[in-house]
Amino acid sequence: MNLPMTQEWLLKMAEKEGNGVISVGGLVGRVEANALALASPATERGALAQLVEWQRRKLRWTVEDLAEKANVEVEDVLAIEMGEGTPEPRTLFNLAAEMNLPAPKLMHLAGLVAARDPRLEKAAVRFAARSAPIEALTADQAAALDEFVRVIAE
Amino acid sequence: MSSTPVQIVRYDNRALTNALLQTDLRPRVLVEVEQEWGPFRRNAARRLVQGGTPPQEVPTHWHWDWGAKSQNLELLAYRCFGIECDRKMQGLMMVLTAGKQARLAPDAGKPVVYIDYLESAPWNVIPLVVVPIYAGIGMVLMRAAIQLSLDEGFHGRVALHALPQAEEFYRDKCRMQGSGSDAQYQNLPYFEMTRDLAHQFLTT
């Protein structure tokens, strides 16, 4: 983009602007805020928790390993894997990057996005229904994880 | 990410400072920016409230979250601009380049660049701070919006809905044409930069 601006113009306009509020973006009802914490069905939060835990275990990382690699707090990873609280967008982005998962889909599963994604919701239900709390990833779990990851990566 | 050299103004000594206008920010950047802006904004708002500032004078965007807005950038029609200086983002603007039309004569019905979100970094905003760091952020972003409109073939037309606290800036300082509160959008004041007003803005 070519943006010609003389210094005189800039100084004059900056003086005119003052430094008051110039925000554009709507009032509370329209603007996303962590405080609003859109309700996400328990199944999707459960799918997020399972996805993060299983992907981590597939990579043979401890919770501490993942937290360090993703530059997030250990407590935040634990909370996500236990389906507690509402994760910060930054945490999800960092985890997604480290585990090669699509960040926008994680945001959906965490309930941080208002718009619905019916295909993702169905996939989350199927994935959550096939999960079970055991230590090592079984071949079935690995297959279910791979299938879910494939779906959300599309 | 592509960038264009620009300048902004230091508030304390009015010195011009080199900066970069980033013209295609990606979602991750918005998340990182919010990591810096969010706590600063919230703490500043809290201090104002605790200090007895009347509620209507506390900036109403204190709870915003650019990270949560970042998903819009999956769509071609959305673009996000930022002014980077001192290794920090000093202002952000998210625009829509399709789906919005001018409402005002003489170009009613023709496409506009619609500013969906715009914010100056909280350390540049009175009363979130007593002494801001940089000035001119809004004018440079408005200049960029007009240039984008020209580049898109929209002849400089720009539109937006301002927060009530920002109405004076868009009406009196940017000299945009207002059409009053918009009942379809939270009764926020609607403003348009017509092609003539855009030309005047550029040549002031």
Added chain:
Amino acid sequence: MNDGKKTMTLNLTDAEMRVLEDLARKKDLTKTAVVRQAIRLYQMIEVRLGQGEKLVFEDEKAQKKAELMVL
């Protein structure tokens, strides 16, 4: 300067070209700009429909709503 842009040839019927030229005139855009707008809008509609939203035309006077389906 290429500026990251790609060129394509578009084969249109006479009727399609007339509509394109008419839109370009009404919107005061180049034909290329009209096509760009169409691509952006089509993507936006597709994504929002995919998220479960509906696109509806509303006739306030007749108090009618008609849903637009996009393939």
